[in-house]
Amino acid sequence: MKRVFSGIQPTGEIHIGNYFGAILNYVKLGEELGKNSIYCIVDYHAITIPHEPELLRKRTFDAALVNMAAGLDPSKVILFAQSDVREHTELGWIFSTQTPLGDLERMTQFKDKSSQHSVLAGLLMYPTLMAADILLYKANTVPVGEDQVQHIELTREIARRFNNRFGELFPEPLAVHNKDALRVPGVDGQGKMSKSKGNTLGVLEEIDSIWQKLRVAPTDPARVRRTDPGNPHICLIFDYHKLFSDLDTIQMVEVGCSTAGIGCIDCKKTLMKGVERTLVPIQQRAQELYSTPDIVKDALHEGAREARQIAQQTMQEVRDALGLLNP
Ligand code: ATP
Ligand code: MG
Numbered sequence: 001m002k003r004v005f006s007g008i009q010p011t012g013e014i015h016i017g018n019y020f021g022a023i024l025n026y027v028k029l030g031e032e033l034g035k036n037s038i039y040c041i042v043d044y045h046a047i048t049i050p051h052e053p054e055l056l057r058k059r060t061f062d063a064a065l066v067n068m069a070a071g072l073d074p075s076k077v078i079l080f081a082q083s084d085v086r087e088h089t090e091l092g093w094i095f096s097t098q099t100p101l102g103d104l105e106r107m108t109q110f111k112d113k114s115s116q117h118s119v120l121a122g123l124l125m126y127p128t129l130m131a132a133d134i135l136l137y138k139a140n141t142v143p144v145g146e147d148q149v150q151h152i153e154l155t156r157e158i159a160r161r162f163n164n165r166f167g168e169l170f171p172e173p174l175a176v177h178n179k180d181a182l183r184v185p186g187v188d189g190q191g192k193m194s195k196s197k198g199n200t201l202g203v204l205e206e207i208d209s210i211w212q213k214l215r216v217a218p219t220d221p222a223r224v225r226r227t228d229p230g231n232p233h234i235c236l237i238f239d240y241h242k243l244f245s246d247l248d249t250i251q252m253v254e255v256g257c258s259t260a261g262i263g264c265i266d267c268k269k270t271l272m273k274g275v276e277r278t279l280v281p282i283q284q285r286a287q288e289l290y291s292t293p294d295i296v297k298d299a300l301h302e303g304a305r306e307a308r309q310i311a312q313q314t315m316q317e318v319r320d321a322l323g324l325l326n327p
Helices: 016-036 053-069 087-096 101-105 108-114 126-135 146-166 207-215 236-244 247-258 264-291 293-322
Strands: 004-008 037-041 078-081 141-143 174-176
Touching: 004 016, 004 126, 016 037, 016 053, 016 141, 016 236, 037 053, 037 293, 053 078, 053 264, 053 293, 078 293, 087 126, 087 293, 101 126, 108 126, 108 146, 126 146, 141 146, 146 174, 207 264, 236 247, 236 264, 247 264, 264 293
Parallel strands: 004 037, 004 141, 037 078, 141 174
Antiparallel strands: none
């Protein structure tokens, strides 16, 4: 049986990297697998960096709302907030007692994020909590962007180690990707688009605000004059075209850029058509949901109830296997 789990952090505005890299796959797999696709707003992960309580609550709600506006139907899948299902932290603790410190210290995300903030112990334990999120549901498939591959590999090791030591309980899950959006670049052209880096184009961001960011976004630096041919394959804007534009447009700008047939501003304006076509319907659905917030709250409530049933069953088995008292 295929079972999917994935999480998204309420650390900021959901952006097009999250949308193309993860949420599109949530929707697709949700249609295929129904209640065997489980999606979580991982608020316990979000507090591994300093946070504002009111903002966290709002962002958790917003993250659920954006997923629903993007097409996730909570009556068909399981959608919930992590802190609503206490078993996540329980299994996370257990895994942290079984995982060598060195495995956690070598994680790229830890090295990256610990250079941006004062380092909280929870940031180091992020991957053991993530392993718990996935394995609590015995999920074997995890739709994520490329940045999470290392954490999924560690999850597999944690599952393997647990199974060897305490008996076969967990599958070894595999990451699945949207191959067109493995690592959507930030609008500043400096690495991955990330909520915490502020280099995002938000799914709910006003179209004009997106245009203002794209207008000044870097392109091929060798293309100084309009008449210089450019290299689309090193250009951020071409990366975005591959996400938003239809095949004919992608081909047209690829040829146009490399023959100086299209200027950067026109290329960006063409991109905006695809941006609008993709985001405006999501933004309209989001507006409707903001005017009926109980729909989102009820969905999270019901999702947590469904998730708890699976999580509690797994924890019984884990407690038995570990020799903990089983209440
Ligand atoms: P933060 O900066 O707080 O870590 P984030 O933008 O990296 O936020 P996450 O909540 O950590 O977003 O990730 C949610 C999902 O989106 C994960 O599956 C992750 O792999 C995917 N994802 C995040 N950024 C990108 C990106 N730039 N391209 C493709 N997928 C991405
Ligand atoms: Mg991240």
